[in-house]
Amino acid sequence: MAQAAGTSSWQGLQQAVARWFGGGQEDRERVTLERLELSAATLAAADDEGIVLVRQSEQALWQARFETALEGLDDREREAAAQALRALLREQASPPTVSAGEGGVAVGGDVSIHADHGAAALQMRDVTVGSPSSPGPHQG
Numbered sequence: 001m002a003q004a005a006g007t008s009s010w011q012g013l014q015q016a017v018a019r020w021f022g023g024g025q026e027d028r029e030r031v032t033l034e035r036l037e038l039s040a041a042t043l044a045a046a047d048d049e050g051i052v053l054v055r056q057s058e059q060a061l062w063q064a065r066f067e068t069a070l071e072g073l074d075d076r077e078r079e080a081a082a083q084a085l086r087a088l089l090r091e092q093a094s095p096p097t098v099s100a101g102e103g104g105v106a107v108g109g110d111v112s113i114h115a116d117h118g119a120a121a122l123q124m125r126d127v128t129v130g131s132p133s134s135p136g137p138h139q140g
Contacts, residue, residue, distance in 0.1 A: 014036045014040075016088045018030075039062070042058065070082065
């Protein structure tokens with residue numbers, strides 16, 4: 001969670017974690033949201049030199065909160081809560097859906113295009129690739 005704070009996925013993760021901790025109780029969800037906001041603010045306020053330590057501290061803090069929540073449950077409840085948490089994490093970790101119009105290409109991850117031996121490799125619409133013309137005598 002400390003990695004997600006401040007990213008585009010933060011709000012979705014924040015809401016999902018609050019629901020998990022809340023277990024249907026609005027007051028518990030609200031308290032969790034407040035704690036998550038505090039964590040995000042703490043991370044945002046950290047300078048470049050201290051961010052690693054702050055992130056490690058926040059990770060340890062949230063790990064302890066998850067462990068404490070799970071320890072307070074009986075075996076059946078703990079297994080159900082652990083399954084719900086795993087599902088939440090899988091859902092939050094899945095890549096965003098991407099789309100492109102007709103004739104377009106959409107990529108939801110990294111793209112690597114490689115060309116060997118002086119060849120050009122690209123995929124674009126309405127692009128002309130060629131060698132530049134030689135400069136004239138007045139251009140040097």
